[in-house]
Amino acid sequence: MLQQQDGVIEIPESLPAKLPWYALHVRSRFEKAVAAALQGRGVEEFLPVYKARRRWTDRIQTVTFPLFPGYVFCRLEIGRRLPVLTIPGVISVVGTGKVPAPLPDHEIEAIQAVASAGVPAVPWPYLKEGQKVRIVRDALKDVEGILIKVKNDFRLILSVTILQRAVAIEVDRDSIEPVSASTFGRRSGR
Numbered sequence: 001m002l003q004q005q006d007g008v009i010e011i012p013e014s015l016p017a018k019l020p021w022y023a024l025h026v027r028s029r030f031e032k033a034v035a036a037a038l039q040g041r042g043v044e045e046f047l048p049v050y051k052a053r054r055r056w057t058d059r060i061q062t063v064t065f066p067l068f069p070g071y072v073f074c075r076l077e078i079g080r081r082l083p084v085l086t087i088p089g090v091i092s093v094v095g096t097g098k099v100p101a102p103l104p105d106h107e108i109e110a111i112q113a114v115a116s117a118g119v120p121a122v123p124w125p126y127l128k129e130g131q132k133v134r135i136v137r138d139a140l141k142d143v144e145g146i147l148i149k150v151k152n153d154f155r156l157i158l159s160v161t162i163l164q165r166a167v168a169i170e171v172d173r174d175s176i177e178p179v180s181a182s183t184f185g186r187r188s189g190r
Contacts, residue, residue: 018075019044019075019076019077020075020076020078020105021046021073021075021102021103021105022075022076022078022093022094022100022101022102022103023068023071023072023093023094023103024071024072024073024093025070025071025090025091025092025094026070026071026089026090026091027089030088030090031047031066031070031072032047032066033088033089034087034088034089034090035072037087037088037089038072038074038084038087041083041084043076043084044074044075045072045074046072046073046074046108046112047066047072047073048066048067048068048111048112048114048115048121049064049066049067049115050065050067050120050121050122050123051063051064052065052122067111067115067121067122067123068123069123071094073103078093078100078102081093125177126178127147127178128147129147130146130148131146131178132144132145132146132178133145133146133147133156133176133178133179134176134178134179135171135175136176137175140169143156143158145157145158145159146159147171147176150168153170154170154171154172154173154176155168155169155170155171156168156169
């Protein structure tokens, strides 16, 4: 409780600070059940979702899916994580090795802002500059190279190693996907 003396509000040291956000790795299709169980246990949770239209043989329906399949976010005192880990469907707290790693608040706040604004969002492969990518459509389908960003444009760098030369082509962000290290340099069978 806040106390006021001589016009100054004193904040007692016993007020808890906001707990850090963690990502829980959960079983496939258990995201909503885990989020509900967390809420039932008084744990602040966040499950961002998106809507997509799905076609069945007899109908088309709008369905809600997790924006990050296999993950639910929650605020957690990491030393008291056992009640969270015992929720059916929870596999682990995401981290480095066996050490849980808190998420930066600004990353969760950005996703929450998108969710509360109602801006359409869909899952997307994580891409970063310098990563190997493949074009997935149009005339350049299956061409692979290194992704770079120049100003606000994405470019694919195609190299001729023996000449130690390269060319850059502009690519649409929607037309590329990440390439695993084991498939780089091979053409896919698509």
